[in-house]
Amino acid sequence: MTTPPAPPVRAVLDVAGHAPLRAAARTAFVEALDQGWADPRRLHAEGRRARLLLDGAREALAAGLGARTEEVDLVASHTLALHNAVRSVARGRRRAGADVVVGAVERAAVHHAADFVTSGAGGAVRTVDVDVHGRVDADAFVAAAAGPVALAALQHANGEVGTLQPVAAVHERLRTAGVPLLVDVGASAGHVPVGAAGDVLVADAGDWGGPPLGVVVTRRGVRRSPDWPDDDDRWSPGGVVVPAALAAAVALQEAQAGAAAADTHRRALVDLVRRRVAAEVPDVQVVGDPVDRLPHVVTFSCLYVDGEAIVDRLDRAGFGVGSGSACTSSTLEPSHVLVAMGVLTQGNVRLALPHDVDAAAVRRFCDVLPRAVADVRAALGA
Numbered sequence: 001m002t003t004p005p006a007p008p009v010r011a012v013l014d015v016a017g018h019a020p021l022r023a024a025a026r027t028a029f030v031e032a033l034d035q036g037w038a039d040p041r042r043l044h045a046e047g048r049r050a051r052l053l054l055d056g057a058r059e060a061l062a063a064g065l066g067a068r069t070e071e072v073d074l075v076a077s078h079t080l081a082l083h084n085a086v087r088s089v090a091r092g093r094r095r096a097g098a099d100v101v102v103g104a105v106e107r108a109a110v111h112h113a114a115d116f117v118t119s120g121a122g123g124a125v126r127t128v129d130v131d132v133h134g135r136v137d138a139d140a141f142v143a144a145a146a147g148p149v150a151l152a153a154l155q156h157a158n159g160e161v162g163t164l165q166p167v168a169a170v171h172e173r174l175r176t177a178g179v180p181l182l183v184d185v186g187a188s189a190g191h192v193p194v195g196a197a198g199d200v201l202v203a204d205a206g207d208w209g210g211p212p213l214g215v216v217v218t219r220r221g222v223r224r225s226p227d228w229p230d231d232d233d234r235w236s237p238g239g240v241v242v243p244a245a246l247a248a249a250v251a252l253q254e255a256q257a258g259a260a261a262a263d264t265h266r267r268a269l270v271d272l273v274r275r276r277v278a279a280e281v282p283d284v285q286v287v288g289d290p291v292d293r294l295p296h297v298v299t300f301s302c303l304y305v306d307g308e309a310i311v312d313r314l315d316r317a318g319f320g321v322g323s324g325s326a327c328t329s330s331t332l333e334p335s336h337v338l339v340a341m342g343v344l345t346q347g348n349v350r351l352a353l354p355h356d357v358d359a360a361a362v363r364r365f366c367d368v369l370p371r372a373v374a375d376v377r378a379a380l381g382a
Contacts, residue, residue: 014320032053088224090151126144133163162296205248304380
């Protein structure tokens with residue numbers, strides 16, 4: 001009797017926005033379920049204990065993001081945090097203007113929120129194009145923000161192709177012009193320093209190994225006015241889950257403590273993927289800035305291959321990878337990021353490596369990929 005082949009060892013190489021919960025964060029979450037289960041707005045002993053845990057979490061998150069504790073608000077998800085930030089700042093500055101400036105490769109949540117607030121206020125979305133690496137030109141971005149503008153939004157780095165944006169240069173000039181800059185650090189925080197640039201920062205705890213939770217930092221002096229019903233906590237109606245907040249803070253501390261080692265480890269592996277894919281897979285385009293980028297993200301596209309087919313083929317070979325924009329991958333539509341960059345969108349594969357990724361798994365992925373692409377092309381008659 002023939003012994004069936006062993007199933008492939010799984011290697012998840014795409015954890016963008018949904019990284020596995022770090023061990024220390026899991027421990028903190030479970031302990032907080034016992035100690036911080038009560039409503040932190042209540043005045044009894046259990047409520048006060050939950051409030052202490054929540055305040056400690058906000059303080060730790062503020063320290064990790066270079067903010068004051070009172071500037072930190074917690075929201076149920078990163079997408080909701082982006083929506084709320086755009087909506088509240090635009091409404092708070094409605095007398096200054098109704099237009100919103102965005103980079104062409106911002107997350108879909110930012111584009112949708114910008115469309116929403118401008119259509120309701122009689123304004124327009126001013127979209128700034130990017131170069132072939134996915135980076136906006138600082139001069140063009142600042143020029144687009146001239147005149148009556150409610151706010152501008154520019155990501156710290158693109159979570160799909162890894163390219164860093166000129167946030168510091170843009171922020172300095174927009175500050176002089178009096179236009180607040182919203183910076184999405186969802187793909188950067190916990191991986192690389194995000195600095196102090198930006199008047200509003202929106203982070204994603206799920207990306208650094210915490211539970212799904214949006215973190216909004218609003219610098220002093222930025223006017224925000226929510227366009228939803230008021231509540232005891234106007235930025236997060238209904239409050240926040242205390243165990244999630246504590247786990248997010250612990251995960252950020254752990255991520256930043258190990259960031260240097262993780263950077264070296266993953267940057268070398270991304271360089272390996274970029275080099276081997278370009279050399280060993282015919283008709284492929286590796287995109288994103290090869291140097292000025294996040295340490296853990298790489299994207300490439302394969303001509304004559306459907307994105308869904310190559311993801312499925314690699315999944316059967318034991319590799320979990322992404323395709324298209326991480327924020328819209330369920331639609332399997334061409335990535336708006338790649339379209340804006342003017343690069344190949346067919347057969348897109350996106351890797352966002354976990355902090356503890358196994359180097360052998362990445363090398364095995366590089367070994368398997370050429371045959372996987374060839375098999376899909378053959379099945380399609382390409």
